[in-house]
Amino acid sequence: MKEKFYITTPIYYPSNKMTLGNAYTTIVCDALARFNRKQGKDVLYLTGTDEHGQKISQSASALGKSEKQFLDEMVEDTKDLWKLLDISYDKFIRTTDEYHEKAVQKIFAKLYEKGYIYKGSYKGWYCTPCESFWTESQLVNGKCPDCGREVKFQEEEAYFFKLSEFSDKLLKLYEQHPEFLQPKSRVNEMVNNFIKPGLNDLCVSRTSVKWGVPVDFDPKHTIYVWIDALPNYITALGWGSDDDSLFKKYWPADVHVIGKEIVRFHAIVWPAILMALGIELPHVVFGHGWLMFGGDKLSKSKKTNEHECIDPRILAPRYSADAIRYFLYREIPFGYDGNYSTEAFLTRFNADLSNNFGNLVSRTFSMVKKYFNSIIPESYDLTEDDLYLKDYALNEAKEVFKHMEKFDLTKATASVFNIFTEANTYIQKVQPWAVAKTGDEKRLKTILRLLLETIRIGSELFEPFAPVSSRKVLNALGLDNKTFTNLDNINGLENGKELGSLDILFPRLDINAELESLSKLG
Numbered sequence: 243m244k245e246k247f248y249i250t251t252p253i254y255y256p257s258n259k260m261t262l263g264n265a266y267t268t269i270v271c272d273a274l275a276r277f278n279r280k281q282g283k284d285v286l287y288l289t290g291t292d293e294h295g296q297k298i299s300q301s302a303s304a305l306g307k308s309e310k311q312f313l314d315e316m317v318e319d320t321k322d323l324w325k326l327l328d329i330s331y332d333k334f335i336r337t338t339d340e341y342h343e344k345a346v347q348k349i350f351a352k353l354y355e356k357g358y359i360y361k362g363s364y365k366g367w368y369c370t371p372c373e374s375f376w377t378e379s380q381l382v383n384g385k386c387p388d389c390g391r392e393v394k395f396q397e398e399e400a401y402f403f404k405l406s407e408f409s410d411k412l413l414k415l416y417e418q419h420p421e422f423l424q425p426k427s428r429v430n431e432m433v434n435n436f437i438k439p440g441l442n443d444l445c446v447s448r449t450s451v452k453w454g455v456p457v458d459f460d461p462k463h464t465i466y467v468w469i470d471a472l473p474n475y476i477t478a479l480g481w482g483s484d485d486d487s488l489f490k491k492y493w494p495a496d497v498h499v500i501g502k503e504i505v506r507f508h509a510i511v512w513p514a515i516l517m518a519l520g521i522e523l524p525h526v527v528f529g530h531g532w533l534m535f536g537g538d539k540l541s542k543s544k545k546t547n548e549h550e551c552i553d554p555r556i557l558a559p560r561y562s563a564d565a566i567r568y569f570l571y572r573e574i575p576f577g578y579d580g581n582y583s584t585e586a587f588l589t590r591f592n593a594d595l596s597n598n599f600g601n602l603v604s605r606t607f608s609m610v611k612k613y614f615n616s617i618i619p620e621s622y623d624l625t626e627d628d629l630y631l632k633d634y635a636l637n638e639a640k641e642v643f644k645h646m647e648k649f650d651l652t653k654a655t656a657s658v659f660n661i662f663t664e665a666n667t668y669i670q671k672v673q674p675w676a677v678a679k680t681g682d683e684k685r686l687k688t689i690l691r692l693l694l695e696t697i698r699i700g701s702e703l704f705e706p707f708a709p710v711s712s713r714k715v716l717n718a719l720g721l722d723n724k725t726f727t728n729l730d731n732i733n734g735l736e737n738g739k740e741l742g743s744l745d746i747l748f749p750r751l752d753i754n755a756e757l758e759s760l761s762k763l764g
């Protein structure tokens with residue numbers, strides 16, 4: 243049986259359209275999903291939307307729409323965006339899906355029966371127009387942080403989850419499974435900031451929130467936020483339904499990829515819920531850093547300054563999804579915060595995609611066309627220069643696997659590009675055009691074959707990150723393999739096969755002209 247790999251994104255709030263920030267997590271997971279598929283694993287890649295709560299009702303009514311109509315439109319927009327970015331998710335869960343709502347009610351009831359949920363009262367600062375509770379520390383100058391209006395101290399009946407009982411078990415989990423929470427620095431944050439000071443029980447129901455899943459045995463309560471959202475990772479697999487075959491096959495998740503601000507919920511609350519239910523824990527929770535836009539985590543507007551256009555709906559058709567994806571993997575050190583700027587994006591586009599990868603492919607293909615009518619030549623004796631490039635490429639290929647094992651997408655893409663850079667250096671060194679002049683056909687064939695093989699290896703490895711351009715190259719090389727093949731040798735191509743034609747992969751950009759034109763958009 244094939245090894246399985248189950249990967250998830252957070253389920254996003256569709257109260258606004260998805261941003262490049264949400265796209266970041268989805269893009270990251272996509273490379274991991276595709277890489278594991280190429281390793282021959284049976285992958286399930288889950289994403290979706292977190293559709294309950296006051297904010298959704300407010301956003302819908304502001305537009306004069308019902309929640310359902312509003313959400314359906316947002317979900318469509320989200321799915322369109324994922325398509326535009328070549329996201330290969332296998333399943334999309336909506337928390338308003340009936341099977342999810344039923345399973346969540348079942349979880350709530352089960353936790354109640356087992357004594358992990360009890361009835362108490364919730365105290366906080368209530369903003370009547372926003373229908374929202376705030377804690378003291380959330381208030382801005384003593385007023386509602388959302389609308390700036392007066393708040394009043396209020397108490398409401400609510401159910402609580404006994405999170406406080408799980409401190410020791412969680413500490414033991416981090417100790418026994420150091421791989422559970424990554425990167426490592428997040429463990430200290432959890433222990434020092436939350437567990438050591440003492441965990442509070444978690445409020446898991448509200449009577450003031452109408453747009454939510456009702457507690458079936460006490461329907462004036464709706465199930466509040468995390469106990470509705472977190473279980474999506476198991477309800478999507480059919481846990482609690484008549485058909486739980488996916489759950490049996492894919493659970494536990496191999497990795498939940500999330501932004502750092504929700505690590506607390508995934509590394510504390512979620513394992514506690516699962517322990518209480520007696521369900522196995524996910525193998526890894528990976529809390530990545532934030533994509534920053536000129537120092538801000540998120541800009542809801544399209545532009546952060548006059549040059550910035552950060553709407554992926556504009557960027558992807560203009561520069562390709564591959565280019566956006568590559569930039570994010572490569573430029574934002576995975577696991578840490580990193581800056582997005584249009585200028586940096588365009589600069590990398592030219593330097594890496596156009597001048598390095600694109601140029602390597604186009605000059606090699608045109609030499610094979612010029613000297614050998616686009617027929618893939620055979621190889622003869624390898625010289626020292628050839629052996630150096632060969633060993634270099636095969637070694638970097640191994641490095642890519644090692645980095646991916648550690649979820650280090652940034653180092654993995656750097657290793658892929660080391661291969662392309664080295665191949666370009668090799669061309670300058672061995673000067674195939676000069677060899678052509680000497681009439682040494684065997685030597686020329688060997689050089690070009692080695693270059694094609696190096697391009698093959700690089701493109702194979704690049705495919706999970708930049709699926710469209712890499713697949714074009716692989717197809718032009720006559721390959722239609724779905725899984726990684728021949729990454730430990732330079733005999734992956736067929737002698738005598740004709741190369742397919744290839745357009746320029748990444749046409750070089752005039753950066754100033756692009757910045758100028760982007761500044762006029764939106």
Ligand code: MSP
Pocket residue numbers: 251252253254255256261262263264266267292471472474499500501502503504531532533534539540
């Ligand atoms: N609905 C909850 C998650 C529930 S998961 C069981 C939620 N939704 S959200 O719409 O606010 O999405 C937050 C997630 O979007 C972050 O955890 C992160 O994955 C991603 N990002 C949103 N903005 C981001 C950046 N600027 N940078 C990186 N990721 C960001 O929280």
